[in-house]
Amino acid sequence: MLFVTGKGGVGKTTIAAGLAVHAASRGKRVLVGEVDATGTLATAFECGPLAFQPRQVDDRLWAMAMNTEDSLREYLRVYTRVPLVARIGPLARTLDFVASAAPGVREILVVGKFCYEVRERHYDLVIVDAPATGHVVGHLAAPWAINELVQVGLVRDQTKWMIDILGDPARTGVVVVTTPEEMPVNETVELVGRLGAEVPVSASAVVVNRVLPELFTRDDEAVFDRLRQPAATRRLRELAGEGAERVLDAAALAVALRRSRADDLSRLDERLPPGLPLLFVPELFARADGRRVTIKVAAALGEEIS
Amino acid sequence: MAGARIGTAPAATLEQLLAAKEIVVTCGAGGVGKTTTAAALAAMAAVHLGGNVLVLTVDPARRLADALGLEALGNVERQVDPVLFTGLGLEPRGELWAAMLDTKASWDDLIRRQAPDAATRDAILANPLYTNITGRFVQSHDYVAMERLHEVHASGRYDLIVVDTPPSRSALDLLDAPGRMTEFFAGRLIRWLTAPYRSRVFSAATRPLTHVADRILGARFLSDITEFFVLLQSLESGFVARAAEVQRVLADRRTTFCVVTTLEPAPTREAGFFVAELAERRLHLGAVVVNKALPDWICERAPTAAAEQLRRRAGEVAGELAGPTRVPAERLERVVRVIGDSYANYSVVANREAEQRAELSRTADVLVTVPLLEEPVHDLAGLLALGEQAWR
Numbered sequence: 016m017l018f019v020t021g022k023g024g025v026g027k028t029t030i031a032a033g034l035a036v037h038a039a040s041r042g043k044r045v046l047v048g049e050v051d052a053t054g055t056l057a058t059a060f061e062c063g064p065l066a067f068q069p070r071q072v073d074d075r076l077w078a079m080a081m082n083t084e085d086s087l088r089e090y091l092r093v094y095t096r097v098p099l100v101a102r103i104g105p106l107a108r109t110l111d112f113v114a115s116a117a118p119g120v121r122e123i124l125v126v127g128k129f130c131y132e133v134r135e136r137h138y139d140l141v142i143v144d145a146p147a148t149g150h151v152v153g154h155l156a157a158p159w160a161i162n163e164l165v166q167v168g169l170v171r172d173q174t175k176w177m178i179d180i181l182g183d184p185a186r187t188g189v190v191v192v193t194t195p196e197e198m199p200v201n202e203t204v205e206l207v208g209r210l211g212a213e214v215p216v217s218a219s220a221v222v223v224n225r226v227l228p229e230l231f232t233r234d235d236e237a238v239f240d241r242l243r244q245p246a247a248t249r250r251l252r253e254l255a256g257e258g259a260e261r262v263l264d265a266a267a268l269a270v271a272l273r274r275s276r277a278d279d280l281s282r283l284d285e286r287l288p289p290g291l292p293l294l295f296v297p298e299l300f301a302r303a304d305g306r307r308v309t310i311k312v313a314a315a316l317g318e319e320i321s
Numbered sequence: 322m323a324g325a326r327i328g329t330a331p332a333a334t335l336e337q338l339l340a341a342k343e344i345v346v347t348c349g350a351g352g353v354g355k356t357t358t359a360a361a362l363a364a365m366a367a368v369h370l371g372g373n374v375l376v377l378t379v380d381p382a383r384r385l386a387d388a389l390g391l392e393a394l395g396n397v398e399r400q401v402d403p404v405l406f407t408g409l410g411l412e413p414r415g416e417l418w419a420a421m422l423d424t425k426a427s428w429d430d431l432i433r434r435q436a437p438d439a440a441t442r443d444a445i446l447a448n449p450l451y452t453n454i455t456g457r458f459v460q461s462h463d464y465v466a467m468e469r470l471h472e473v474h475a476s477g478r479y480d481l482i483v484v485d486t487p488p489s490r491s492a493l494d495l496l497d498a499p500g501r502m503t504e505f506f507a508g509r510l511i512r513w514l515t516a517p518y519r520s521r522v523f524s525a526a527t528r529p530l531t532h533v534a535d536r537i538l539g540a541r542f543l544s545d546i547t548e549f550f551v552l553l554q555s556l557e558s559g560f561v562a563r564a565a566e567v568q569r570v571l572a573d574r575r576t577t578f579c580v581v582t583t584l585e586p587a588p589t590r591e592a593g594f595f596v597a598e599l600a601e602r603r604l605h606l607g608a609v610v611v612n613k614a615l616p617d618w619i620c621e622r623a624p625t626a627a628a629e630q631l632r633r634r635a636g637e638v639a640g641e642l643a644g645p646t647r648v649p650a651e652r653l654e655r656v657v658r659v660i661g662d663s664y665a666n667y668s669v670v671a672n673r674e675a676e677q678r679a680e681l682s683r684t685a686d687v688l689v690t691v692p693l694l695e696e697p698v699h700d701l702a703g704l705l706a707l708g709e710q711a712w713r
Contacts, residue, residue, distance in 0.1 A: 023351015024588060055587055147351055164449070197697040199352070230659050238656045241646045250645060254638045255630035258623030262631060265619055265667055266660045271695045300666035302673055304586045 016133045016141040016180070017219065020151040020206070021192030022199040026224045029304060030192045030296065031144040032059035033312030037320070039076040040313065043139040046132055048079045050125055050145055050154075056080065061306045077138070086124040093131075119164070122157035123174070130177045133186065148206045151189070155181060156214040181216050188219030193283065195223055195276035204286045218291060222316070223280065225298040227273040230266060239266065294319040331686040334713050335579075338607045338687055339366050339481060342577045344474060344570070345607065346484045349581035350591035354612040357698050358581045358691075359485035360388060361708035364417055364701060368406065369712070371414030372480030375473060379422035379466040379487045388704050389419050396423040396430075398473070405701045418479070425452075427465045435559035441552055450549040462487055463498035464564075471567045496571070496602060499564040577607030582681070584614055584674035589681070596684045608687035610711055611678055615693055619671035624664065632661035 019031040028049065035047035046069055049056035057065045057080070060072045067085035069077040132141050145151050158174040158181060165171045181187050189210055193203040203221060211217040231239055241247055243263055251259040284293065296315045301308045332338040339345060339362065347359045356378050363376035375398055376389075386394035389401045398420040406413045429446060436442035445451050470484050570576060578599055582592035592609065599606045618624065631638060639654035646653065682688045689711040698704055 024353060024583070024585070026587075028587075053587075053591075058586075228663075230663055231656065235652065235656050235659070238646075238648050238652055239660070241648060242642070242656065242660075244646075247642060247646050250642055251638070252627075254641055255634070256623060256627040258621065258625065258627035259631070261618055261621070261624030262628045262660055262664045265624070265628075265664050268616070268695075269663050269667065272693070275695050275697075300669050302669060 016129060016143065016187045018143045018145040018151065018155065018187070018189045018216075019192060020145045020148055020189060021222075021224075022202045023147045025192050025194045025199050027147070027192045028053075028055040028144050029059055029308060029312055030190070030222050030224055030316070031142050032056060032309045033296070033316050034190070035076055035078075035140075035142045036073065036309055036313035037317045038140050038142070039073060040317070042075070044075045044077075044137075045140045045142060046077045046079065046138040047142040048081055048129060048144065050081045050143060051147075052080050052082065054080075055304075056144055058304060059306070059309045081125050081128065083121050083124045086128045090124065090127065119157040119160045120170075122154045123161055123170075123177070126154055126157055126181070127173065127177055130180045133180050134176060145189075148191070148202045151206070152209050152213055155189070155210075155216045159214065184217060184219075187216055189216060190220050190222055191218055192222045192224055194225045195227075195279045195283070197279055200279045200283045203283065207287060207291070220292040220294055221283070221287060222294045222296060223283070224296045226280075226295050227269065227276060227298050229273060230269055236270070239263075239270075243267070332607065333687065335362065335608055335610075335687060335689060336365075336369065336712050338577060340370050342607065343480065343575040344470065344482050344484065344573075345577055345579050346470075346486060346571075347579045347581050347610075348486045348595055350588040353581050353583045353588050354691075355581045356485045357388070357704070357707065358579075358610050358612065358711070359483045360419075361698075361704045361711065362579075363419075363481070363483040364401075364704050365708035365712050366481050366483070367401075367415045367417035368411055368413045368705065370481070373416050373418060373478060374481045374483070375418040375420065375479040376483045376485070377420050377422065377470065377473065378485040379462070379469075386419075386421070388698055388700055389417075390701065391419060394419060394421040396420060396426040398478075401701070409702055409705070411705075415480070420473075422462075422466055422469055424462045424465055427469050431465065431468060432556070435556045435563075437555050441555050445549075445552045445556075448549050448552065464502055467499050467567045467571070468563060471563070471570050474570060496598065496604070499567040499571075502564045503561050572602075572604060574605065577605045579608045579610060580606065580685070581610045581612060583612050584677045586673075586677075589677045592681060593684075596681075606685050608689065609681050609685040611681065611688065611690045613693045614674055614678070614690045615667060615671040617671075617675070619664075619668050620675050625668055628661045628664035628668070630661075631657050632665065635661065 017034065019027055019034065021027040021030075031047055031049075035045045039045045047056065048069075049065065054064065056078060057063060060078055062070070062072045062078065065078050065080040067079060067082045067089075069079040072078045129141050129143050132138060146154055158177040161170060162174040162178065165174075191203050191206055193199040207218045207221070242251060248260055248263060251263070255262070287293070294316060296312055296319070299308055299311055301311075332341060345359075345362065347355050347362075349355050359378065360376050363374050366372075367374040377398075378394075386392065390405050391399055391401065398418045401417040401419060403413065403416070406417075432445050432451075433442060436445065466484075466487060470482065473479060474482055580592050580595050580599075582588045596606060596609070635654045635658040636650075638657050639650045642648075642657075643650040643653055678688070678690065691707060691710045694707070696703075698707055
């Protein structure tokens with residue numbers, strides 16, 4: 016099971032979808048689930064709205080959207096022999112309420128569902144498009160927190176097997192997604208530190224998304240500088256049209272952006288624990304996110320992994 | 322720069338908008354530069370509009386302090402050292418203040434203010450569930466953010482308050498937080514839970530219910546929860562009244578919302594959603610701020626045509642330029658092709674962005690675009706430079 020997290024806006028859902036497509040293409044049966052019901056995962060597969068009930072979106076690939084109410088209902092169905100009549104009405108409402116107010120219950124309904132899928136081995140790999148960096152530790156730590164808070168009862172019993180799955184590095188890992196920018200890099204470094212320290216689940220990899228291409232080698236850049244000298248630029252305008260100077264400006268902008276991000280990349284590399292794999296996914300300059308981008312991301316991840 | 326406001330025209334710039342409002346709430350998806358935008362607007366207002374300006378960040382990322390030269394930004398408002406402004410050759414007309422929402426501390430304050438007596442107060446503050454709920458829950462974060470905004474606004478210390486909101490899972494969470502608090506207390510469930518435990522256990526109607534709940538959650542846990550809510554219920558009238566006030570302040574004409582976004586697909590979708598939600602709730606959308614935009618000219622026809630020429634005729638162009646630049650034609654050809662290709666890449670993105678910006682421009686009277694910065698904002702000068710781009 017892989018929890019894919021990252022600072023908001025870094026493309027965590029796209030990476031989760033890409034990882035799922037990659038794993039499915041390697042013959043694994045994969046479930047990918049979105050925790051924040053924003054619908055972004057459905058966009059990544061262009062498959063229409065997703066529901067709690069997993070739906071096949073590709074060969075060997077199923078997708079679902081988390082919904083704590085449905086998760087609770089499934090939990091009650093599987094673990095308690097509560098007669099149907101008691102499950103509806105006041106009890107369901109009570110538990111909904113408890114789920115929204117009591118510490119960790121909502122989180123455990125989320126994490127528990129994915130753990131359950133892992134335990135039942137319905138799939139070879141479960142990928143969770145998890146909450147953003149700020150909240151993911153709270154989710155992962157929920158079974159431990161509940162275990163401390165709740166003294167007896169079914170919920171406490173349930174936390175034990177979840178802890179076994181989550182705490183086993185062979186079965187559970189976290190993939191932290193970042194972009195080569197200052198704040199996402201800082202949050203990534205911070206989160207990797209918190210994982211393991213605050214909850215016994217550790218990071219398996221960091222994915223750097225939207226890495227801008229290096230346009231020039233050092234020698235080529237010297238050539239580019241010569242093209243930007245007035246005489247050469249004038250000649251270029253004659254040859255390619257009035258807009259040629261702007262084309263050079265755009266290349267200069269691309270070089271500057273890449274350079275400003277190179278510092279963030281090296282900072283990331285320095286501050287992460289040695290041995291933690293770093294995977295790079297290039298900026299795709301795509302028109303919109305969707306299936307096409309997901310497939311490209313899967314291919315890029317595949318190259319990095321192999 | 323837009324002209325003076327005349328007649329019935331709506332605000333055309335952020336300067337005009339901020340001069341007319343007391344509260345500006347910035348909202349949008351995570352990672353779009355909300356916090357930086359809020360700080361930049363507050364700094365600009367302090368410099369150009371005068372008065373006491375407070376920027377209240379509720380982003381747990383805690384990055385505002387660095388840019389404002391405040392080492393320890395906390396729940397208590399602190400003034401940004403005026404020397405930072407004069408050092409930049411500026412004479413600000415007003416004062417810039419900053420605070421960061423500390424969820425736990427704000428909840429503790431709230432409980433202290435609302436508790437009917439010392440015993441209830443201490444019992445709540447010491448309850449383990451209370452600590453857990455206040456410290457860990459996004460929803461509680463949203464509520465207390467709105468509550469804190471109301472508090473500083475009611476204090477009358479500030480002419481303008483710029484609030485940076487937490488990256489909510491959905492726009493609704495933040496706006497609905499006060500209302501949800503009211504509903505929560507009015508709900509039948511809290512009444513059921515807080516009814517005397519004994520009578521609940523022995524009531525024939527609810528016995529199976531309690532039994533099942535106990536089996537699932539553990540009896541001790543349920544009674545812990547019950548105790549907590551019994552305590553909390555003693556605060557009900559205070560909470561409900563406050564929630565109603567907070568909601569009134571949000572809907573007041575002195576308050577405006579500023580949707581911040583980038584032009585990437587997901588944040589733009591989120592921004593559109595936010596705009597719709599504000600309209601639905603009859604809240605005032607004052608401006609849309611578009612951050613990290615590529616320059617407009619990338620979409621222009623002349624450079625696009627030139628880039629196409631460079632890509633198609635790279636060899637020919639390199640041949641012509643080899644002499645004057647004294648660079649081997651082969652290397653020149655490679656560079657020319659890379660330049661043309663890179664332009665094509667960026668123009669795909671720039672065109673997509675232009676399309677999305679056009680859609681957003683139909684939603685608000687003020688739409689400002691802040692270009693992609695090569696360097697992130699680190700200090701007050703950077704904040705003001707960014708604010709300058711958005712201001713007029």
